[in-house]
Amino acid sequence: MSASLLSVAEWLERTQVAVLVRESFWGFQVVVAVHIFGLAWSAGTVLWFDLRLLGLSMQGVPVSTVYRRIMPWAFAGFFVMFTSGGALLAGFATAAYGNLFFRLKAAALLLAGLNALVYHLVTERHIAGWDTAARPPLVARLAGLVSILLWTGVVLAGRMMSYTMF
């Protein structure tokens, strides 16, 4: 498994995008700047949906309304963050593969995705019963809390990569 992941990392580093990120004079820094901007936009916006799930903000607005109106803006930021992040990862895939903070970040990202999936597939099915509640039930609040913790972990570990990989 890990040998095949490493070979994927080696292949990624040979792609054109990877070479561009590594070898152009400003390429790397510009992509990092775009990545951080996309992150502040997207993770920062998702936070307010999570806080609504926790019953700590916008209590007077139905949970589904907050999701429908706010999340499209977060998704725009996610697109920027994932494309720039993908380019950065390609450029330094083998170094990232061996980096503890990258592994923590990847794990936190996967778990954040899983948390969102469970929320949409299971928790949200009963939303009719608590959509307008100022304080949603424990399962929904937990989904919000877990999302905040995991995204904070993604941001912290992601920034630490810059200080430990090069």
Add this chain to the structure above:
Amino acid sequence: MLSWIEASRVATTIAQSSMLTGFLSAVHLVGLTLVGGAAVVSGLRLLGLVLRDQPLAQMAGPARGIGVGLGVSVITGLLLFSARAPSFAANGFFQLKMLVLATAVIAHVAWYRPAILRDRGTPLGRTATGATGLALWLGVILAGCALILFE
């Protein structure tokens, strides 16, 4: 003055440890993410682009969230600045960031927060406040991102 800051015990401890610098930079980024998201949500609401049919009072959280995020970023930012005070102070992007930051804080306290928390102002005034606030906070973040070019 700047070299004195750089020579202080706190500053040299930070400068000598890349892990500590990285950690402070990471927490700085968490604060900035708080500011960015709170500004996006409340700014878009003032502009009438999200949750237009909901009372402005529902945006009290994001309006205060900007202040909380700013607090986290300023504390960690000051510590990061101390480690390389003279070189930061001489950097054009840093100067730009501080200028936009000062303008953003003034606009936030004078117009943005009151517009949301006290529901003051005309529809046009709200739009102008939302646009200015959002542009200024995103401007601070962009200037911060530009600083990375010189790391």
